Amino acid sequence: MTTRTLPLAKRGFNFETFMWAFTRFTVIAMYGLILAGILGALTLSAQTGANFGDILYWAFFPNLAENPLGQIWMTILAKLMVIAFVLSACGHGVHGVLEILDDYFTSHLARRWSRNFVITYAVVASLIAIYAIWTS
Amino acid sequence: MGINRNVSLMTALGYKGESPFLTYILHRIGGSALFIFFTMYILVLLGVDSVNVVFSNWLFQIFMLVFGLFHAINGLRITILDLSPKLIEHYRTVINIEWVVYALVCSFAVFVVLRNAMGG
Numbered sequence: 001m002t003t004r005t006l007p008l009a010k011r012g013f014n015f016e017t018f019m020w021a022f023t024r025f026t027v028i029a030m031y032g033l034i035l036a037g038i039l040g041a042l043t044l045s046a047q048t049g050a051n052f053g054d055i056l057y058w059a060f061f062p063n064l065a066e067n068p069l070g071q072i073w074m075t076i077l078a079k080l081m082v083i084a085f086v087l088s089a090c091g092h093g094v095h096g097v098l099e100i101l102d103d104y105f106t107s108h109l110a111r112r113w114s115r116n117f118v119i120t121y122a123v124v125a126s127l128i129a130i131y132a133i134w135t136s
Numbered sequence: 137m138g139i140n141r142n143v144s145l146m147t148a149l150g151y152k153g154e155s156p157f158l159t160y161i162l163h164r165i166g167g168s169a170l171f172i173f174f175t176m177y178i179l180v181l182l183g184v185d186s187v188n189v190v191f192s193n194w195l196f197q198i199f200m201l202v203f204g205l206f207h208a209i210n211g212l213r214i215t216i217l218d219l220s221p222k223l224i225e226h227y228r229t230v231i232n233i234e235w236v237v238y239a240l241v242c243s244f245a246v247f248v249v250l251r252n253a254m255g256g
Contacts, residue, residue, distance in 0.1 A: 024218060027211055063181060064188065093174060096167045125178045132181035 019095040026092040033085045040081070044074060062136035079133055086129045094122045155231050159210050166207030173200055194253035201245045209238045 041059070045052040050068035058065040059078045069075050101114040151157055179187045190196050213234045217223050223230060 024215060027215055031212065060177075061180060063183065089170075089174065093167070093171055097171055100164055100168065125174070128178055129181055 019098075023092055023095045026088045029088045030085060030092060033081060033088065037081055037085065040078075044069060044078075048074075062133055083130050083133055086133070087126055090122050090126045090129075094118055155228070155235070159213075159231060159234070162203070162206050163210045163214075166203040166210070169200060169203040170207055173204070194249055197249045198246055201249065202242060205242050205245060206238055209234055209241065 037056070037059075041052055041055045044050065044055055048068065048070060054065065054068045055078075058068055059082045062079070067075060069078065097118050098115055101118065102111055105111050105114050153160070176187045176190065180191065213230055217227060217230065
């Protein structure tokens with residue numbers, strides 16, 4: 001089997017191409033943030049004596065747990081990283097969900113409305129997540 | 137032009153696409169599961185406590201780990217193949233490696249959840 005690679009110029013830069021690239025870049029960002037998050041939580045765990053699991057639980061559910069980190073800069077950094085991860089996950093998921101829905105909704109109208117709904121949902125959910133994480 | 141989809145999930149699973157098709161189906165199921173998880177996560181951030189009870193359930197945790205981990209590991213395989221097109225020639229080998237990695241990671245994760253659920 002031979003490999004076929006097509007330059008970007010010949011693929012055409014439409015919505016699908018853009019979203020394909022966007023999905024790939026966001027997933028790479030997510031893998032990077034997961035790695036940085038685990039290493040960061042392990043480091044903070046060693047420095048502060050806080051439990052590794054408690055740090056991650058507080059980072060993702062700040063409204064349910066006490067902040068195990070003493071210093072403000074750690075708190076801000078952790079919140080920024082979690083917000084970046086949630087935004088990356090949301091952006092990544094938008095195109096995936098749209099692809100699945102496109103396979104089941106066959107009419108143009110249904111596809112347009114499913115697209116509008118999913119994108120609106122992603123924006124609203126992201127805003128809620130940013131607000132809840134930052135203000136908790 | 138609309139495309140008709142006349143294939144049920146059960147028929148699709150019986151398709152002789154073998155391992156690559158199975159990864160395709162499982163990737164979609166995993167993505168859908170993670171979408172539900174994300175929605176529940178947003179509800180927890182909004183203060184809906186009942187959702188947190190579901191998060192604490194070990195059966196839910198195992199379900200999310202089985203499908204979520206597959207989505208993550210298969211996504212990594214897709215990304216690697218996308219970024220290194222020459223590897224596509226060996227994609228069946230890559231998928232076999234993926235299954236081994238998934239089995240190891242998933243087994244460990246499920247073991248930890250079960251051990252915690254049984255109070256270990």
